[in-house]
Amino acid sequence: MLKYTLLLLMLFFLNTAIAGEWSGYASVESRYFFKDPLDPRQSDSNISVAFQPEYWNDWDNGRQSFTFIPFIRLDNQDPERSHGDIRELFWIKAANTWELRAGIGKVFWGVAESKHLVDIINQTDLVENNDGEDKLGQPMLNFASIRDWGTVDLFILPGFRERTFPGPEGRLRTIPNIDTSQALYESSSEEKHIDYAVRWSHTLGEWDIGLAHFYGTSREPALLPGTDSSGNPVFIPRYDLINQTSIDIQATLESWLLKLEVIHRTGQGPDINATVAGIEYTFYDIYESGTDLGIVSEYLYDDRVTNPSVHPPVIFQNDIMLGLRIALNDTQSSEALIGMIADLDSDEVFYNIEASRRLGEQWKLNLEYRAFRSSPIKDDHILLDLAYHF
Amino acid sequence: MKNTYKSRLPGIVFVIGALLVPLASQAETAEEKGLAIAMEYDKRDSGFLDLTAKMTMTLRNRQGNETTRFIKFKTLEVPGDGDKSMSIFNTPADIKGTAMLTFSHKLDPDDQWLYLPALKRVKRISSKNKSGPFMGSEFAFEDLGSQEYEKYAHKYLRDEVIDGMDSFVVERVPQYKYTGYTRQEVWFDKKEYRLIKIVFYDRKNSLLKTLTYSDYNKYIDQYWRAGKMYVENHQTQKSTTLLWDDIVFKTGLSKRDFDKNSLKRAR
Structure with a gap:
């Protein structure tokens, strides 16, 4: 953390001569869980506040820019969820055929909606939200070569970020909880292992294609049974070194979007193959009302074994996702996503509703509802988040 | 009699033909005249290379409540095809940094990408959404896209004096797919071939909205641009005012300023 702070200060003083701009948000979030917790240390509800300012400026006719986005959340129930992070702190130099960040x-x-399978550069900030869309800032050196035949991105990733998990008092966690203080690594350099990634991406007419390879510390840990300092059972995360090759493709054919993500991973027990493949069809401007209605369906496949000490656990291994996306395209940008993911091998169903609406010019209200049917997970909940953006 | 008539016929044809030749331009059909006006408009606006500007959009609902959005806009002329453009949203604050990249085409569907800064995600989106509202305003996406003459079938209707300007009134029917309009009536001023007013008719051919261009300025001695565009929806009584500021031509932008990488950096 010290070296990040030093880097921050250094970049900051370099930029004080140039006027930048501040933006960001502050928010209050509350979650209510409908079912009694499985662990008596957990509770039925929580409230938390978050703050994420953003500083940005550019110079050299927009060819260079500097961005700084710190983040902090304070939670009244789970000390693990009270956490801070440097989401972004980087400099970009853009030239005609390349970019360096x-x-x-x-x-x-x-490209997929139900799961971000190929997305591997950043660690998931899982304690923030179980949808996996919140990410921890990743130290990186990224060189992009931009040519007529596509863009090649090279990444050097010094410094691994451990995944965040809810603590003993938090909901939406495994039983028993995960003790992040005992994290194990395959690499002897542990979290100082330098990871590498390369990606080629290109647009060919209606097709947007990405091919990538990653070598380094798996962002997903395997979970080993163990005990904490007071002798309670816990899971201990183990981060293996992996090689992961991925493809992502989207075809945009008028109202149809066809999407495919595929990964092949080695280094964590038997090889892992996983796929998300789906379609999205949108009815635009229904009855000249401005409203768009989209239908999303995706199939999720993952062939990993269900032993968490070998393979990191996943919920969706042979599942179908069905969803409706509604955008009113009104002044308040009202929109909603209503979806379900059903297991084809059991009765297990996961329901998800996300809705948002702007209030006035600067406030935004978000609602999330998540429920699990015929599932060992007892963390059905509703979340309300009110954010002030500036 | 018959013979005489026959023998004289070529001569008569010749005389009529001779009369017709210098009158050809006047005898052009309404469609040809409409197209000629649109092509002249297109010609006078070509060669601008690129443009950057700031847009302030004020949305007004039926009750008169107002809300404002700031957008940065840049566009690159692509000879022989539609323009490339980028819109960068500055307010409302919750979507700050959201940006849209469009490669427009004359009749083929446009290519369009949306950048979502919270996720750092560049999403290819369908460009079928021509008729939908732009940012909740009374402007549809198709109203703000590039206006190549090939996108429409034209028909000259009449001459009319509007705001003291001699104008051509031309009807145009969109030829691209998924338009929200059956037709538009467009007023071009005769002197400078600038857009003065467009009246839009919806899919049922009912009067939908009127777009008025005003506060014209001439840039680099050649290109006219309206400083204000006001659109009023006659069916909902909502209206939107779009003010253009800091318009700069020929800033030296290249196609590199209109790709997925620059979309992610756009502010």
Whole structure:
């Protein structure tokens, strides 16, 4: 953390001569869980506050820029969920055929909606939200070569970020909880192992294609049974060195989107193959109301074994996702995503509703409802988040 | 009699033909005249290379409540095809940094990508959504896209004086797919071939909205741009005012400023 702080200060003073701009948000979030917890240390509800300012400026006619985004959350129930992170702290230099970015950053790969299978650069900030879309800042050196035949991105990733997990008092966790203080690594350099990734991406007419390879510490840990300092049973995360090759493709054919993500991973027990493949069809401007209605369906496949001490556990191994996306395209940008993921091998169903609406100019209200049927997971909940953006 | 008539016929044809030749331009059909006006408009606006500008969009609902959005806009002229453009949203604050990249085409569907800064995700989106509202405003996406003459079938309707300007009134029917309009009536001023007003008719051919261009300025001695676009929806009584500021032509942008990498950096 010290070296990040030093880097931050250094970049900051370099940039004080140039006026930048501040933006960001502050939010209050509350979750209510409908079922009694399985562990008496857990509770039925929690409330928390978060703050994420953002500093940005550019110079050299927009060819260079600096971004700094710290994040902090304070939670009244789970000390593990009270956490801070440097989401982004980087400098970019853009030239005609290349771009260089150095610092702590965030990179997204992929096309699917129900799961972000190929997205591997950043560690998931799982304690933030179990949808896996919140990420921890990743130290990186990223060189992109931009050519007519596509973009090649090279990544050097010094410094591994451990996945965050809810603590004993938190909901939406494994039983027993995961003790992150005992994390194990395959590499003797542990979290200092330098990871590498390369990606080629290109647009060919209606097709957007990405091919990538990653070598380094798995972002997903296997979970070993163990005990904490007071002798309670816990899972101990173990981070193996893996090689992962991935493909992501989207075809955009008028109202149809066809999507495919495939990974092949070695290094964690038997090889892992996984796929998300799906379609999205949108009815635009229904009855000239401005409203768009999209239908999303995806199939999720993952051939890993169900022993968490060998393979990191996954919920969706042979599942179908069905969803409706509604966007009113009104002044308040009201939108909702209503979906379900059903296991084809059992009665297990996961329900998900996400809705948001702007209030006035600067407030945003988010609602999430998640429920698990015929499932060992007893963490059905509703989440309300009110954010002030500036 | 018959013979005489026959023998004289070529001569008559010749005389009529001779009369017709210098009148050809006046005898052009309404469609040809409409197309000629649109092509002249297109010609006068070509060669601008690139443009950057700031847009302030004020949305007004039936009750008169207002809300404002700031958007940065840049566009690159692509000879022989539609323009490339990027819109970068600055407010509302919750979508700050969201940006849209469009490669427009004359009749083929446009290519379009949306950048979502919270996820750092670049999403290829369908460009079928021509008729939907842009940012909740009364402008549809197709109203703000590039206006190549090939996108429409034209028909000259009449001359009319509007705001003291002699104008051509041309009807145009969109030829691209998924438009929200059966037809539009467009007023071009005769002197400068600028857009003065467009009246839109919806899919049922009912009067939908009127777009008025005003506060024109001439840039680099050649290109006229309206400083204000006001659109009023006659069916919902909502309206939107779009003000253009800091318009700069020929800033030296290249196709590299309109790719997925620059989309992620756009602010």
